[in-house]
Amino acid sequence: MxxxxxxxxxxxxxxxxxxxxxxxxxxxxxxxxxxxxxxxxxxxxxxxxxxxxxxxxxxxxxxxxGLINAHTHAPMTLFRGIADDLPLETWLHEYIWPAEAKWLSPDFVRLGTQLAAAEMIRSGTVLFCDMYFFEDDIAEACQEAGLRVVVGGALVDFPNANYKTPKEGLQYSEDLLRKWSDDSLVVPSVQPHSPYAASSELMQQGKALADQYDAPYLLHVSETRSEVRESIEKYGRTPVGRLADLDVLSPSTVAIHGVHLTDEDIELLAQYETGVVHCPESQLKLASGLTPVPKLLEAGVKVGLGTDSAASNNDLDMFGEMATAARVHKMIAGDPTAMPARQALSMATLEAARVLGLDDRLGSLEVGKRxxxxxxxxxxxxxxxxxxxxxxxxxxxxxxxxxxxxxxxxxxxxxxxxLTLDEGEIFARAREIARQIVASWGSN
Ligand SMILES: [Zn+2]
The missing domain is CATH 2.30.40.10 (Urease, subunit C, domain 1)
Structure with a gap:
């Protein structure tokens, strides 16, 4: 032979x-x-x-x-530890969004991504799914680092450093889809931020765009109690129910978090074969609650694990995420047989790939896969x-x-x-940015 x-x-x-x-x-x-x-x-x-x-x-x-991080905002490594021990709304509205408004630029995003890439490669992550701004720069930084990525420009109703109007945001997403569709490492996607930060129209237009390019469609859904309460007050529906009414739930749709879900929400996710990303450490740290993973799995819903950003986690370590997921669901269920090790590991490998619609080529070691x-x-x-x-x-x-x-x-x-990143230079530049951010506080 x-x-x-x-x-x-x-x-x-x-x-x-x-x-x-x-x-x-x-x-x-x-x-x-x-x-x-x-x-x-x-x-x-x-x-x-x-x-x-x-x-x-x-x-x-x-x-x-290699491990798969199904949800993060990579450049936020530069905001790691900038504000901790706060409720999600305060953290987001008073700290993160103002800091982003002041500091975001293509260079900032590229550097933050390089820092995230170094951390992820070191901790065995080979693919991450990202939602942020200037995602084209994130794609380029990952290509240089040799790291696999799903990129999605956050679609929001309000002007931001990346684009001024939702229409420009959609155009940016379409440009990403056109540019990266055939890349070996980069998978473009469409990602409205959430049902509270993107209008019904924007979410629907984003879904039409994702379908046109056969791309994944992800958004944060039902992360906090107040989000669900406000949705019911305003629309008479839970966020998941509203997404079903808007016709944006599908097998290529991914609900990030899905913490506060009714039985009907879980049925809808199962019916539309919509996956969920559970980010246990971020959910614990923000005390927003915990994705009901055992219930979702029982209903046949795909679930993957993610870290969420380094500003709410505060690291991008999927080993930590698996360990936390396996332990915390035992405690919640009062049952040490809940969330066995194999389940936790699957959610960071093959199941995460299934959630992202990439399990035909990623997520396990098999002949024919990458x-x-x-x-x-x-x-x-x-x-x-x-x-x-x-x-x-x-x-x-x-x-x-x-x-x-x-x-x-x-x-x-x-x-x-x-072999692909110069950590000394990345660390020096990240520390310099942090020094500038701290100095700007003093001048306010
Ligand atoms: Zn997130």
Whole structure:
């Protein structure tokens, strides 16, 4: 039998595929060519069929799909810790929105994205779904960093640094869809901010645009009690009910948060096959409540995990998010069997990809899928011994255990060295921006 030459082989180690059947190969091997996984299985089998131009030895390590952060606002890393311990409305209206009005620019967004990209790659995240302003600059920064991203310009009714009118916002979204539709790393989407910050008309026009380009459509929904109360007062419907009436719920629609949901809301989400993103640490920190994940799963609703922004979390660490999700839902349910480790890990891999409509090519290690692979060190006291790899990943592993990160077949971090980003320069520039922000407070 002739062996085929491929770009890259990850050799040995425990290969956790996180596929539908939760296949594990020990020792396993992965062959990647042209950015895609072409061979996967037991070490012997793959070794016979392929030889790699580049070989990464993963003996004694864990090989698994990279994590997916299904919702964040990456550039807000530059506002990390700017205002904490406040209710969502106060935090947003008195701190975040004024700071954004004063500081946002394409350069600011690009730098914040580079900082976020460094943090995410270091913590094993290979794809994040972003909603913010100047998303074209975010797309470019991610392309340079070799990091996969779903970009969506926040559509809001009010003027902002990115555009003056909702019509210009829609045009910006359409330009993103046109420019990035065929990119290998960037997936364009349409993202109205929320039913309270975008008019019915804007949400509907955004949905028509998303459908025209077959793109994901995401918005924050039912995050706080007051949002739901005001929606009922103003429209006689919960936010989810209103979205159903507006005909914007669909399998490609994603409700971010979905904290305060009625039984009817959950039925609607299931009926329209609309996914939900749960951001446990942000929801806990803002005390906005918690997405009823077990109820949603029971109803057959897709659920993925996200960090939300570094201003409300305050990090972009998906290991932390999995650990928190698995623990907090046990406590809420008063049931230690609720949210098992495998469920939490799925919500940061294959289920997150399903929510974003990308599970045909991302979210698990399978032949035909893109080569988004992370390698974790297992030689650490907190990981020894190991009876169950999945429970270790959720209850014991740290993001700093991630050694090597491969995205679309390209090594972007090798043995904890970032290959695509200059951290020294990024840190210096981020600290300088923070110094300017603090100095501006003094002059007010
Ligand atoms: Zn958010």
């Amino acid at each position: 002739v062996s085929h030459e491929v770009d890259l082989m990850v050799i040995g180690g425990i290969v956790l595929t996180a596929d539908q059947d939760w296949n594990i190969y020990e020792p396993g091997e992965v062959a990647v060519d042209g950015g895609a996984i072409v061979g996967l299985g037991s070490r012997e089998e793959v070794e016979r069929a392929y030889r790699g131009r580049e070989r990464i030895d993963a003996s004694g390590k864990l090989v698994m799909p 080569g988004d692979i992370i390698i974790l060190d297992l030689d650490a006291p907190h990981l020894v011994p190991m009876y169950n790899v999945t429970s270790h990943l959720v209850y014991a592993a740290h993001s700093s255990d991630v050694r090597t990160v491969i995205i679309d077949g390209r090594v972007v971090m090798r043995d904890r060295e970032l």
